[in-house]
Amino acid sequence: MSSSRSQTPTKRLLNELQTYQSDPNDALVELGPVSDNELTHWTAVMKGVPGTAYEGGRWKLDIRIPSNYPNAPPEVKFVTRICHPNVNFKTGEICLDLLKTSWSPAYTITTTLTSIQQLLTSAEPDSPLNVDIAQLFRLGDFVGAEALIRYYTESERWEGRQSV
Template sequence: MDAVSRRLLKELREIDREAKAHPEIVELAPESDDDLLQWKAILAGLADTPYEGGQFELSIQVPSNYPIHPPSIKFVTTICHPNIHFKTGEICLDILKTAWSPAWTLKSTLLAISLLLTNPEPSSPLNCDAANLLRCNDQLGYESLIRMYTRLYATKH
């Protein structure tokens, strides 16, 4: 077994052990038993946020030189957020690019993404419409837009 597989199996054991500690992470696991490099995650929209009630699927591609290089993570579920591309699901977050460190795990990276949902950075937008609402201090319009897209794409009807 190579070092990447050992690291990912260790992370998976930790995820299973601490499952209840992070209610925002509904699921985080490899997509299949025979491929540790392709993972699926589901983040829950937290209570008292415009994402409340939503469940957002993310696709995680782990590189063969992990944890030296960051995983590639994108939203599969359509989500409205200033730092997430509406069509591709790409996430603008420094730890997924230049600020990555091998100390990060898949779980801690997902927690950072969950934190980003409620703490957007409108100065580096991938979704200009959502960012412009924040830049104009239209919190009500911003939250209404997010709630609408969360209902449309991330809740079971």
């Protein structure tokens, strides 16, 4: 109609990509569109936070960007399985208010992924998507929980292109 600047997220996404390339995110190994001709489908590889049970981990994430981005949040899912109270072990769905109700257009893909990394260390077992690990947390069995997380962090580690 009158102006189309905000109608498609293309300009914004290119802008974000450029910013990421000049100022990479410490939480990530890589981030970018799956292919050059599909700008609304990104992928990322996230690092585990040192000093936590997720230390040394690598997880691949799938990012789908809706056409009304940035007015609506991107859909982010874990492709690599992760053992976390707020992440569905099978589907990779993430329970984070930032990805739903408290999304703001002032966030970007990278800041969103930083928040997801922070979620790893600040789990909320009271709204679980993974009941098994949440139950361990709720019972106070932190040794058992850590062991389980370390096991999956190691065994499910995304090797991706690095190992190829």
